[in-house]
Amino acid sequence: MSQPQLDQLLRAAANGDRTAFHAIYNATSAKLFGVAVRILKRHDLAEDVMQDAYLKIWDAAHSYRSELGSPISWMVAITRNRAIDVLRKRTEVALEDEKDKGERADDAPDPFELTAQSRDLKALLRCMEKLGAKQRQSLLMAYYYGYTHDEISQRLATPAGTVKSWIRRGLIQLKGCLGDD
Amino acid sequence: MTKQDLDLLASEYALGILDAGKRAEAERLRVKDAAFARMVREWEQRLAPLSEAIPPIDPPASAWRKIEAALPAPAVAASQPLPALANQLAELKRSIAAWRFATMATAAAALALALVWMGGLDAPFRQVAPEERYVAMLQSNAGEIGFVITMNMKDKVFAIRPVAAKTPPAKSYELWAMMKDSGKAPMTLGLVGTGAYAMMDAPAEIDREMLEKGVKLAISLEPEGGAPAGKSMGPIMFAGLLMKLTP
Numbered sequence: 001m002s003q004p005q006l007d008q009l010l011r012a013a014a015n016g017d018r019t020a021f022h023a024i025y026n027a028t029s030a031k032l033f034g035v036a037v038r039i040l041k042r043h044d045l046a047e048d049v050m051q052d053a054y055l056k057i058w059d060a061a062h063s064y065r066s067e068l069g070s071p072i073s074w075m076v077a078i079t080r081n082r083a084i085d086v087l088r089k090r091t092e093v094a095l096e097d098e099k100d101k102g103e104r105a106d107d108a109p110d111p112f113e114l115t116a117q118s119r120d121l122k123a124l125l126r127c128m129e130k131l132g133a134k135q136r137q138s139l140l141m142a143y144y145y146g147y148t149h150d151e152i153s154q155r156l157a158t159p160a161g162t163v164k165s166w167i168r169r170g171l172i173q174l175k176g177c178l179g180d181d
Numbered sequence: 182m183t184k185q186d187l188d189l190l191a192s193e194y195a196l197g198i199l200d201a202g203k204r205a206e207a208e209r210l211r212v213k214d215a216a217f218a219r220m221v222r223e224w225e226q227r228l229a230p231l232s233e234a235i236p237p238i239d240p241p242a243s244a245w246r247k248i249e250a251a252l253p254a255p256a257v258a259a260s261q262p263l264p265a266l267a268n269q270l271a272e273l274k275r276s277i278a279a280w281r282f283a284t285m286a287t288a289a290a291a292l293a294l295a296l297v298w299m300g301g302l303d304a305p306f307r308q309v310a311p312e313e314r315y316v317a318m319l320q321s322n323a324g325e326i327g328f329v330i331t332m333n334m335k336d337k338v339f340a341i342r343p344v345a346a347k348t349p350p351a352k353s354y355e356l357w358a359m360m361k362d363s364g365k366a367p368m369t370l371g372l373v374g375t376g377a378y379a380m381m382d383a384p385a386e387i388d389r390e391m392l393e394k395g396v397k398l399a400i401s402l403e404p405e406g407g408a409p410a411g412k413s414m415g416p417i418m419f420a421g422l423l424m425k426l427t428p
Contacts, residue, residue: 001336001338001380001382002336002338005336005338005380009380017376018249018252018374018376019374019376019379020379020380021252022245022249022374022379023379023380023381025245025248026371026381026382027380027382029239029240029244029245030237030238030239030240031232031235031237033237033238033239033240033244034235034236034237034238035232035235037238038235039197043241047240047241047244050240050244051244051247051248051251054248055248055251055252058252068219068222068223068226069222069223069225069226069229070226070229072229073225073226073229073230073232074222074225076225076229076232077195077222077225077229080197080232081197084197084204085204088200088201088204089201109234109235109236110234111230111231111233111234113234114233114234116233117230117233118230118233120229120230121230121231121233123230124227124228124230124231139196140231142196142197142198143196143197143228143231144231144234144235146197146198147198148198148199148200149198149200150200152198167193167196167198168189168193171189171192171193171196172189172192174227175188175192175227178227
């Protein structure tokens, strides 16, 4: 579904149109569920998060502004934020089994390997290529797994302070690089 | 905090790297500081393309029902969100009723009329070249138009507009596509409501060749929640051929 179609459906949903909202759900739920599963690893937790996310989308549809970004990026962010909140509330121990299962190397998303990349993704990856390999890796680990500085520091056997400055410098560089386009 | 500090916090929050304490702090700030909220939104937008690499996963079929049940009860006014559209469609229906005993020529005229109406209704369709636009008038046996469905072949999407149809209690309307001479069983496109317009993706199988041969859309009356096992059980209530808007 194209962005103008989703825009229009969101406007209808903001007016209380449930049919439009169902159409939004049909077009986006596999994407949002995939995002929630990626971070939480467990389908039951991810389903709860996805439901919360759609209720939030319904409530906030009137405040969505297309000039601040595409509807799908807005919806993905709502879902990721909710998933990361849930992740933070759970102890390391509770999610450990699922994390191990989800962390097989072949399972990690690699945007660089994606055959169909949007224009925005291409621009972002061009900028990410300019970063150091470890720096890039820590950014991707944070985005795809919702890891904290400490978690990345353990996994890369690097001091947390180093990870923190990699991430900060990386984000600043990305912003500068994307602004140059 | 300086503007740079705020932007950095927004970027780390949007990335999802902050621990529980810092994250809660950023969330509080997001609620009370509009400038910070905007920085977060900009960062979410910058990073969002990364989500393209996350494989989609179909949620359980029960998930939508739970969400729908948790939505607040609709206000009376909200059940008619697009009165202008409803009025225009009522007008369209009256106009077409006038062509009721149509010859081929007047059927084409009715379609041309539909083109005019549709063109003024729906921005995403207006941007599509006329030869990419198809329409189906779904009529009952009595000749009543229940739904008008337009298809934008470019984006492969249907827009479904209920005209006069009302879903009977404890039943659902389900939309099917039947391809002439394909030997295939009718394909379900999903449930359709009668409250307001909706959009759904057209099946990938529908291509120009199929449309030339003839694709019929039909709406059947099914048990609430749709036909079990994807096979229509109920009677066909409305049906019509998908036709190109321009000859």
